[in-house]
Amino acid sequence: MKTVVMDLSYTFKSAVQKALGHPLIIGDPFHFCRYIYWALEGVRRRVQKAFHPYHRKRCKRIKHLFQKERERLDDKQKKKVERYLELSPDLREAYELKEHFRQWYQEAKMQGREGRMSEVKQGLYAFYRRVEASPLKEFHRAIQTLKNWQTEILNSFAFGLNNGFIEGLNNQTKVIKRNAFGFRRYDRLRNRILLHHQFKHQTFGVG
Incomplete structure (x- = not known):
């Protein structure tokens, strides 16, 4: 095996390198992007503690809107987000940092496809500097x-690989198991999963 796409786990990385002879490791975009969204969520949870109970509850209810792409918000949603950004400079800063990262990520995907990796790297460095100028410890x-996983993250743009397909299968499998309220026999669970995914002639092992 020459290439492995994985989450940002040092334990998994060490095991992969030991078992597979140091293949090329690619950081899965879903897993490295969520650190930025976790940072935004951490700021929201911290600052809303100082809000009036009414606003604290309302801010929590719209937390998904802070995570959503700014351009996909309708006018009503934009007003809701802006209301709470006005209540906290830290929350506004966190929101802008999230948007900066998201813009870099979208541009980096295109730049990576075109082989412009130096621009991908420079954009990432610019984001680092933006965060370092911010007081937000979460970011x-x-x-x-x-930074610790920068090589693996940049590899994701250079090679354009991710675990999206496998993650989708895993999520569907979890739903099957949950909806069935548990299977007593593994072979029945396995057959149900294969039937759902229509793997009549699978070329890899499951379980």
Whole structure:
């Protein structure tokens, strides 16, 4: 095996290198992007503690809107987000940092496909500097993780690989198991999963 796409786990990385002879490791985009969204969520949870109970509850209810792409918000949603950004400079800063990262990520995907990896790297460095100029410790911790895994993260843009298909299968499998309220026999669970995914002639092992 020459290439492995994985989450940002040192334990998994060590095991992969030991078992597979140091293959090329690619950081899965879903897993490295979520550190930025976790940082935003951490700031929201921290600052809303100082809000009036009414606003604290309302802010929590719209937490998904802070995570959503700014351009996909309708006018009503934009007003809701702006209301709470006005209540906290830290929350506004966190929101802008999230948007900066998201813009870099979208541009980096295109640049990576075109082989412009130096631009991908420079854009990432610019994001680091933006965060380092910010007082938000949540984002400082997030970019430290990105720095620790920078090679693997940049590989994801250079090679355009991710675990999206496998993650989708895993999520569907979890739903099957949950909806069945448990299977007593593994072979029945296995057959149900294979039937759902229509793997009549699978070329790999399951379980």
